[in-house]
Amino acid sequence: MSDTLMVIKQLDVSFQTREGLVQAVDGATLELKHGRIFGLIGETGSGKSVLGLSLVRLLPAHASVSGSLLYKGKDLLQLSPKEMRQIRGREIALIPQNPASSLNPVMTLGSQLREAIRAYAGRTGSKRLNAQAAGLLHAMNMPDAEQQLRRYPFQLSGGMKQRVLAAMGLAGSPSLLIADEPTKGLDALIRVQVTEMLANMARRTGAALLLITHDLDVARVLCDEVGVMYAGQIIEQGPAKELFAQPMHPYTRGLIASMPSRGMIPIAGTAPSLTDRPAGCKFYDRCGSAMPRCEAEQPDLYKSAHTEITNKETEPIDGTAKGQQAAAKHKARCFLYA
Amino acid sequence: MLEIIELHKRYRSNWLTGRGHQAVEPATFHIAEGESLGLVGESGSGKSTLARLLLKLISADGGRILYKGTDISGYSLKQMRPLRRELQIMFQHPHSALNPRRTLLDSLLEPVLLHRIMNKAAAREKALALLDVVGIRAELLPRYPHQISGGQIQRIVIARALMLEPKFLVLDEPTSMLDVSVQAQVTQLLQRIRKEFGLTYLFISHDLELVRHMCDRIGVMKEGRIVELDESERIMERPQHPYTKQLVNAFQAFKQ
């Protein structure tokens, strides 16, 4: 427990929209550990971004959130807005999605960086602020950091903007970093550079990193542990190496198989609409090995024997299970392993 | 099928001073009938511009385009009209690919009605047939674009292109905005119809893996110039140009 930074238990997030109640996150449970990278994989509409935002409680006003977010022993959901503001940036930092529009177009990069540093470090001379800001950019191996400070967002490429946002995230030396789709829409070369940046950033600062992405390659290379989300639920979770080598859940298998580098075999059908989700297993209507039981019942997260898929060992998971191995078990929400 | 000789385009940013930058350097290559030629490069490398030059959507500053042997560089809008049936294009952003104010059915029938090659009833018939080909349920037809997913929109666009029985299809990063699984579905569909209808593709993307999967030959572009053009395998195994090497390594990095 000592190296567990944050425990998220039964997190539910839903929105009241014109078309009805949208259950964006349904009972998510996961643990984030110091210095380790947790990958949250899922396609559009799986609820991964909503989960990320709920950790820093930056969801829009009409969202209703329940469950518990134990961060260093304190449940973030109970904190007052003022206390929450202390946490943001200093303890948990968010690197937002689509870098192109996440920087204020009319302010120089320097002023936006200095704003972040001043928020945490209190009153400091402008020269020191500039030096720190330049230092952050250097850490992100940005060329000629000093000139960059005076430039405007529209003068930077997508990759460069991503680096500035990462630097901004690190300004408060947080212990948990949340990176939302850092490689989305980037060209091949820059995608590699950003991935390397994320890797040595986690190593250098020792901070935990929650990587939210739909890019399986990046997840496989970067993450220690991975969780796969589908229609608001975490349907598989486990060490990255093992999960990619032997994916348990049919959806994960299908997802990996559909990657261009793995033969591009598509999964039949389309993802369920968010307003009327099927009762039982959400992947039921697209699942190759669906069983009658899957249609009605909601499967729980089941462990599997390391090698054999068939033998059953039911042990419902709760945070306080005694004597668990150091590495999180490889589990999947599917009756194949019930 | 398509012969390109010294085609180039220059963008003047300020019509007073004439300063501008060379968007597409003079390019010479050909695309054989039934072939699928890939075009890879970073954003801003001019690959989309080159594609639009081929279809004469934007006017080139020089060079010639031979389509099935005839030089169509000088063709006027009128002369190009009959050819438009055979040359089609598909865009990257699903959300702005179809007119939000028209139903999917209207959008589907528009090409045929525009070219007046079929009456409405026959057109509906053909549309329904093509829907099965691209795997879209007929009851979606009366819906509007914003009521269906990105993947489904791209399939409708493909069906729409097929309505005119095209010969040559330019695919400008058709799946880059889609999720991996949906991308797989659409690319598989594209491969199937290429064989079924004997189409010729120009496939543009910044994802080398995807292009390798889809295309026979790959052209690599950097800052408006085609730096290397060769068989897909040879590009992947033994890249010659340093930039191509860089690209291939970038994708190898995720392999081990």
Next chain:
Amino acid sequence: MKMSYRAAAGLLAFVLLASLLAPLLAPYDPNQINMAQRLAPLSSVHWLGTDTLGRDVLSRILYGGRVSIVLALAVTLATMLVGLLLGTISGYAGGWIDEAIQIVVSIFQGLPGLALMLAIAGTLGPGVKSLFVALLFTSWADFSRVVRGEVMKIREESYVEGTRALGAGHVYIIGRHMLPNLLGPLIVLFTIRIGRVILSIASLSFLGLGLQPPAADWGVMVNDARPYFRSYPHLMIAPGLCIAAVSLCINWLGDGLRDKLDTRTEKEHSLL
């Protein structure tokens, strides 16, 4: 917001109906002079009393509505058409055509509004015709600037380039693709502009160059009642309130429509 803009539309329909059915509803002939009954107070005989020439105020208000609203509708429609035409051309064509049209637009916006109206009213002589031209001249410029903005936004969409790739002509593209998407903002602009036109008609009547007597539009009535408003306030309040009420409904309707048409809030989609 949906419910309330329907209320605005209802109220507007009521006012329109009242003025269109004026001949039936009006108790008296609006131009019937009756010197003996001058400036009679509110009574059962004359619900809103009589004016300086003994004419029934209620009938004049009913008839007055018709002139103002019909004229406002006609002017705004014409403004929309001219603005739409020039805005679309300059937005779609771009290049020097756009620059030229924009210069003409700034010229018309540069001309001082009221002075221009006075000059035109002077040139064409008083009456509905010159009012129509004067109002048209001073308002088409704003319309075309907004339309141009919208057209340039739509021109960037892929489906426009797609249709061009199909070999469609410019007119076809504008007709089938541009105009339907312009509908939303246009309707909103239309309703807001009507409100402003009604006020301009009233102001012109105030300067004496509005509608010719005995036509009794509300602006004229407010102006005529000015000398008496201290002892007979209703003479001025009634038409003034009508002007305010009608333009209030119209602006409110415009407001409601704008919210309804523009609220495909992207916010929900981006998060999921």
Next chain:
Amino acid sequence: MAYFIRRLAAAVPVLIGITFIAFALSVASPGDPAVELLSMNGFSQPTEEQIAVKREEMGLNDPLLAQYGHWLSKALQGDLGTSYMTKESVSGELLRRLPATLSLSLLAVLFAVLLGVPSGMLMAIRRNRLFDHIGRALALILVSIPGFWLAIMLIALWSEKLQLLPTSGYGTWKHLLMPAVVLASGTGAILMRLTRAALLEELNKDYMLTARAKGLRESFIVLRHALRNACIPLLTVIGSYFGAIVGGSVIVEVIFAVPGIGRFAMDGIFRRDYPVIQGYVVFTGLIYVLFNLATDLCYGLAHPQIRLGGKLR
């Protein structure tokens, strides 16, 4: 800078266009300045010959283009000619009256901005709460009230009944208070709605999420980030409204007896005093063009993308 020069160059044809249309309109309108001049006192009636002589003397018989050319060449040297009626130099008259109209219009713009912008901001931040409803209702009402009706009501209330404000005239700020309020009511309401819409749009933008993620206070973020981006579209609106205000001030100047260029122009129009009309149109045209250039300048300053090249529009 190139962007700015191009904007300046575009302003010249605009000015010429404005003055030509005004000239064509006034010459085309019925009524003859010579007759006006000779029969100004309403007593004596000029004979045919007197009128003919005067027309020749005033050069009214030469073709329209020649008259305009003549006027333009003199105008370019800064001489706007003399008024037919008062014989005094038009530019002198207009310059003497300009401060009245300018101070009135500036005060009106100030009121419009003070009324519109802060309330618009509050309405955006506290969306769909009580203040938002009241604000929108007030905006709807203010936009719907006819200007002159409001003027009469204000005079009746504040001057006659409460005797706090002078009914008319020009001198202290007290004189300008009511006319400015009347002028500002319509524009202020529209500004309020525009500010609300512009700010709402910015509040939903992604960079606001980044700012919030930095743990800064909401009010601080709105002011520093959202407002700065929102004020760009507002600037262009305020620019174009200043032109409308100067144009619209004619009625207010008549009612409140403010000796501005609006009233001077109206008399000029009624008496077909072409040089006066031309002079007025040139002045309002200049004010409109200068104000547009000023807003473009601020647009450039506020929007680095324009200043450093690359067209945003």
Next chain:
Amino acid sequence: MKRTQTAKNKKRIGVLFSLCLLLALMGCSAANGSNESSGNNGLSQQSAAPSAAADAASEEIVLAAPRDLAPGPQDAYYTSTILYVWEPLITASEDGKPAPKLAEAWEMSADGKEWTFMLRKGVTFHDGAPFNADAVLANFARYKQVSPKSSPFYTLDINNSYPSLKEAVKVDDSTIKLIFDNPQPTLLYSMINFSSPMYSPNNFDENGDFNGLPQGTGPFKLVQHEKDQFSLLEAYDGYYGEKAKAQKIRVRVIPDPDTRLAALKSGEILGVMDLGAIPPALAEELLKDDRFAVSTAKSTISHYLHPNGAKAPFNDVKMRQALSLMIDREQLVKELYLGYPTATANILNSTSPFYKDIPAVHHSEKAIALAHEVLGDSRQAVTLIVPTYGLDRYPYKAQAELLQAVLQELQLDVTIQILDGAAYKEAQAQGNFDLAMATQGLPNGDPYTILNNYMASEGSSNKSYTLGYTNARVDELLNQVKATLNMDDRAAIYNELQDIAAEELPTIPLFNDASLIAYNKEITGYGALVYGTTLPQLERVQ
């Protein structure tokens, strides 16, 4: 926390309606409020007014006029005569006859070609220069240099006021002689007021315009003038006659009649003056508050209905007579002009000494019969044009609408057209109108000019208003009167001309206007005159 959409809307509509009502109430209360207080003259009102006036400079009295009574240095006279800054040689008495002012006495030579004037002695201009023969000659020289010079009040034209003047000669320091080529029996009439203004000789620049503020001989000095804002008058203690009672008078320019009324009621100004100072309707309103009083006097202005005699139906004299009989002038004057003006059928204004009283006749049956005689059974569409400058001064719109209704019975369908000044004059000149509502002021005492303009075949008004009136007898009489020296013979001819006009109606006179002014009872001695007001006698009640 979640509120449904419709609940929010209900609240919004509620708020909206309450605000509308609030606004409407505020509007009414403002009007009623001022109405009650003026009605019962509440005590509060009384105390408020003097305090407002007290804080202004105590001895300065503020008046207001619809237009700037001092057009400035470019004007022929710089200021109107009614500001009492300059004085003429000859002025007009209340009954219109020439009266001595700066010229004490005069003689005409037997052949009528030489006029000698004895000047008033001991008179100095405001700049201290003495008023003597040399000053008069300097002024005459200026007349010659600048004539014809236009002005909003009267066109200064030496050939018009002093036809065929050969020269002006100084006899001695206080006597001058005017020598003419042909006899000028009625010279005095044409010299009244605006035709013989006297300014200090060194008040002019090289081309005859004023080189600064006007230096006249009147009881008031113009000390400050802001164009289109105000003129500040100060009592001239060097005045030869009875000195002005008020020390300082500020005459402000307030064009809008309603604003002037509000200024009066708020105590900001204590009186109004000049043409259209207070329209009848506002006067009636003002009189409801007994802090105010009005003063009226005969006016040199008459109101007419000019028919277009060049085309049907008004080329037929019977139709014009029908028109005159049909209009109930008494009702018009009483209802719309509140009884101040006097109805008349005489083309000549009542302030002229040669005025012959011709009562107005109203006989609708005869009028309808006459109209039927002319038009048979058909109805005739006619256009009535109305000038916009009339709208502010007179209830012209109501009058036009009244005429429209009245003329219905004469088988005439009237369409009304309100034209601005210049367009109105052009419509008259080109004759595309049927009836035109107009006013005409009496230029000077001698009726010859007005009768000649309107009735002579070649008369300037007859032509430019397209009255289309010709009558050999009238032309003959007009030539005859020009040469008659004897006043009684002239009067006889004028009477015959007036009778013919009343009979043949070249233009249909409606009524003689009355100059009407209003003032706060805190000042006294302020009354209306035929032309202008009694400014010198104006003073604050002690």
